[in-house]
Amino acid sequence: MNPAMAQAPNVTYSGPLVITQGGTYTGNYRSTDSNVPVITIQTTQPVVIENCVLAGAGDLIDAKNGGDNLIVRNNKGYGLAQSADNTRHGRFLEANSAKSIVIEHNYFEHTTGIDIYQWGGNGTASQTLTIRYNQSKNLDGRYRNGGGTYCNFLGMNGALGLVGAEIAWNEVLNEPNQSLVEDNINFYNSSGTSGSPLKLHDNYVQGAYPYPATGSSYTGSGITIDGDAQSASGATAFINGYNNQLVSTCAAMNIASGHDNHYYNNRMVTCGLLPDGSKMPAGYAAAGLWNAYQQSGSVFFNNDMTNNFIGFFYQGGNTPYTNRQDTSPGACPTCTSTTHIPDRPLTLADEQAEWTLWQQKLSQNGITLGVGGTSGGGGTTTPTTPSAPTVSLSVPSTGTVGTALNMTATAASTNGTITTVEFFNGATKIGEDLTAPYSFSYTPTAAGTLSLTARATNNAGAATSTAVSSVTVTAPTTTTPPTTGTGTTPTNATFVRAINVGGTATTIDGLSFEDGNSAANFQINGSPFSNQSVTLNPATDAARAAMIRASVYDPNISAAVSGVASGTYSVYLYMWEDNNPVTLNITLEGQTVQSNYSSGSAGHWDRLGPFTANVTDGTINIGTVSSNNNNLSGIEIWKQNSGTTTPTTPSAPTVSLSAPSTGTVGTALNLTASAASTNGTITKVEFFNGVTKLGEDLTAPYTFSYTPTTAGTLSLTARATNNAAVATTSAAVSVTVTAPTTTTPPTTTAPTFVRAVNLGGGAITLDGNSWAASSGAANFRATGLTAFSNQNVTLTPTTDATRASMIRSSMYGSSTGLALSGVTSGTYSVYLYVWEDNNAETFNISLEGKTVLSGYNSGSAGHWDRLGPFTANVTDGTVNVGTTGGMANISGIELWKQATPLP
CATH class of the missing domain: 2.60.120.430 (Galactose-binding lectin)
Structure with missing residues (x-):
């Protein structure tokens, strides 16, 4: 069971509520069934839920089939113990294709947060998402029977093109060993607009721990911009994250996809200690910006992190100091103007200082969070519309090709704030700055006259441009070192x-x-x-x-x-x-x-x-x-060359190939070639099977390891090339490749099928046996694995459609674990389906903590194996399987019970 959770208030509750028409709803509601939400909204009419106490084993507010226009304010929500195993705590609120949602001044604990999926609004500020002044405690993805799933304070998926959206002044506190969270805030294929970026500001997030908190697995961040969209219109975009505080997280702020996303003036502090002073082993880096989904340049662009305050402990890190990883090594190319906590041990006092600063910010802005709180002075007066900005541009009157021009703009907005200053050459935007002093460095690439302007935009969307500043650009008087033309070579x-x-x-x-x-x-x-x-x-x-x-x-x-x-x-x-x-x-x-x-x-x-x-x-x-x-x-x-003597032309190389005469599918063959060239040098030796090149080696001894994927006869040769580009091919060496020994369980032991799990897909029937989907499978847990599918890869050897679909929908990881629990004591045979979707990987397989297969090579793209049987003598009710080493793709696991113990 989970550790003790905070108790819901002792008030009189009504049963679950189903809302079928619009209106305002107030009261205390409870559901003790994980499958029955506390409140279910089944109307598209406007609904207001306020001044409620909600307690539930499942979702507290279910707006997946309604709740188009929804206001949720001044409510308290509590997650109760789940009514079933392998079931998460409920969401505080989950909505699908909503048009207008306001979530303000709520308190909720031991829930799996807010989930916003897709968006149905009309693209105006009147139909938008507002999440402000809320308090959340212990986001909790744990199951009651151990294990769990990740969750977010706010997860947005497919909510695109929101105008006027704001997530601000929220307080999220997660305690070690009382919570299990991934990214506290995650945007996945979700966006604002170019004219109205989503405003993510002044949020305080503390805690993103694995469970237990002393675990070493890196799990949770503060805020992550995410998504696998392959078009700019569908990508996570136009999100401005500023003035947020991220404390004691495994990572703090990431931009992993999309375009036009900007993080600035945020604070990220993690000292690497749990509140009791013990070490927090999990963690990586505070700030990361990288193209995690390998999106093209038309999808991943114009993202940056600037002017952030960071101090992040990471054992063994060195960015910028020993045992620090303030920015992710090699994955933060546009993380600029960072203010680092000086090179000294970070302490819990540094984290406490962030909490003190947060309390000061709330007080200075007249904000009281949670139920019954105030929103800046306690009033709801509509602010005065900001006036159009004023802006001026300062730039040199002349410049030189290849030398940076420093542009500086001064901008202000009465009754408002400047959100961005953009810099233009004619109609072409060349850069922008989001914070004062507004500046940009531009390097002209051609001689001529530039027509430079700056355009300032305020928080009301009003924009003003400066008059044109002309800059005369001339060619440089001195050249860089010789830039040689195509094909130019040095003399002699x-x-x-x-x-x-x-x-x-x-x-x-x-x-x-x-x-x-x-x-x-x-x-x-x-x-x-x-x-x-x-x-x-x-x-x-x-x-x-x-x-x-x-x-x-x-x-x-x-x-x-x-x-x-x-x-x-x-x-x-x-x-x-x-x-x-x-x-x-x-x-x-x-x-x-x-x-x-x-x-x-x-x-x-x-x-x-x-x-x-x-x-x-x-x-x-x-x-x-x-x-x-x-x-x-x-x-x-x-x-x-020391002189002008024409060198002697190298003779044709000599080359011979040595290879085993037999081999086995899935087992590497070691090929070795001997090569030489009189009056010359060998530049490379290539290895072939027939006309198909397998690989090459550029230096002696010339070797190559090749793993055959099908039975048959190989015709292997080696071709040596010298520095005069003369090549010689060796005589062919025939290698007979046979299939590996059968992996069917020995019939003499009369094995009985127990269960099988399709790790990356749904429930199926295979070889007459029922396979469960890993998602929701009882008494099954996978750790260190990420689901993926690639149904376009041609499998080797070929197989039936059901097995092929199962194989190509899998999970991958470099240090993995599978656990099948609820198993009676006895002797079992375990089979694993593994495959390769791109490049060969080498890894080890363990069963019940003991290595049962070392150095397994996954082969080339499309190769698959049903590995086993591996024998497990089970006495503790659980079969544990794991991999270490390279990245393993695991598609399925089968469990058979032996009638008699195997040796």
Whole structure:
């Protein structure tokens, strides 16, 4: 059972209420059945629920089939113990396709919060969502029989295009071991509008813990912008989050998808201690901004975090101080102007100071939260409409191509506040600033005359633009280091190698660029990213463009190319800009070879060099130094010849292949090639099955591990290529691949089917046996797993439609657990369905805490296995299965009981 919960008030309750017509409803209502809401609204007429006490084992207010126009105010809500296992506490309110909802001055505890799904309003401010002045305590996703599900104070899903929406002045307090919450506030495929962003401000959120609170699993954040939409119109967008306080959370504020979302002037403080002073093991980072759903540049853009106050403990972190992770490493490129708590141990006093500040804010604004509270001075007077803003722009009269222009605007609004100041060149918007002082740095890319203006918008939506400021831009008087043209090579030099830092192997200017993720004798720091939707300037061929736009970024990139013979080398670097201009220095062998290089505006790229390196230690070291992230895409290395003697043409390579004569489906084959080239060097050895390339190795000893997915005969060869591009293919080696031994339970033990669970899908019948859906399955729990489905992958081997659908709807994770409880004592056979949807992963499988399969390789995309039988002797009523290591896709689990114990 859950630990004790706060008791609902001892008042006289009526039974559950069903509202079938509009009106105002007041009273005390209760339901002790998890399947029966306390109040059910079944009318689209306007409904007001106020001054109620609500207590329920399920949802308190169910507006899924009504409640189009709903006001909920001055109510108290209490979650009672559930009436069934594997059942969550109820929502305080759940609405579907509503048109107008106001939720103000309520108090609720031990619920799973507010859920707003889709939106049916008419796109005006009269039909919007307002959630203000509420108090919530212990958001609670726990089941009564152990385990649970995640919940939110506010979860919005599919609520798009809300005008005038506001979530403000709410207080959310979650206590360790009394709550289980994911993101306290989550926006999923939900949005405001460009003219009326959703205002998310002045909320206080404290507590986002796993259960138990001493667990190490990172679970909950304060506020997250989320969603998997693949179009800008359906994405989470136009959300302004400001003046919020996030305290003692596993993470604080994330932007993981969408566009035009802005976090600014927020406070995020987590000291890493529970209230009793013990350690809080779970956690990651305060601020994170990354494209979690790999949305295109037309969907994920114009998001930022700026001017936030952060102090976030994370054991082993180093951002910006030891054991701190104020921003997510490599996932917060536009987190700027952050004020960090100084480098010192964070304490519970730091968190207490946030609570004190929150109380001061409420007092200064005349706000009392919860039931019977006041909303700023206690009145509801309509505020005076703000006057149109005033705005002026200051900018230099002249500028230079490639040098930043600093633009500053002064803006004000009588009886109102400035929400944004945008900067324009003619009709083209070039940037914006949401907080004073309003400024923007713009780097012109071409000579000519700019027509710059600033436009200020206030909280009433009124906007004013400045007069045009003309700026004459001239070409620079000095050039950057030589930006060589396509195909240009250094004089009297021999090509050594080139690396596509952020992408796959490719050919550019007739030169082979290696895959930066697997290139031998190559190391680089920084975070990989790709944005193939940016238009490059200058334009270039497709192969070069793809290479440029796949890169790594970091303020201080450090790359090392080893295995280099002593000599003098010419080095070229491909660099580009996907966002805003960055100024940096470039170093080679520890010496600065280019100072104050500007990356230019979005899309600009350069092939910089040649820079000269004298190598005596076998390694070429390349670096960038900057205060902001810069992007490195490609590296070319040429060795300067000592004379003009024409080198001897290398002879054709010799190559032979060694491989086992037999193999098994799902078990790796180790291939080894020997290769040499007289008067030359081997640049690569490729491995083939027939005409299909399996892989390659660039350095001796030349090896490759290949896992066959079907039975049959392989015809394997190795092809060696030297530095003169001459190639030789080895003789073919035949390998006979057989199917693995059968996994059917031994018939001699007369196994009896007990149960099976379809982890990622619904209930099915397979092989004549009934499989339960994991969602809601009794006596079943999955941990460390995330559900996903990809029904477009072709499976190997082929199978029937029902099994294929089950396999391709699964759960994935790198450290997972499955528990089947309610099992009588005895000996059981366990089977797991696993599959691969993209790249091979290697992981281990355990049963009852003991490893039963080590180093399992999932194979290439589409490969699947029914693994087992694995034997479990159960005495405690539960079968526990787990995986560790690589990312495992688990589709189904089967449990069979043996009539007699297996050895």
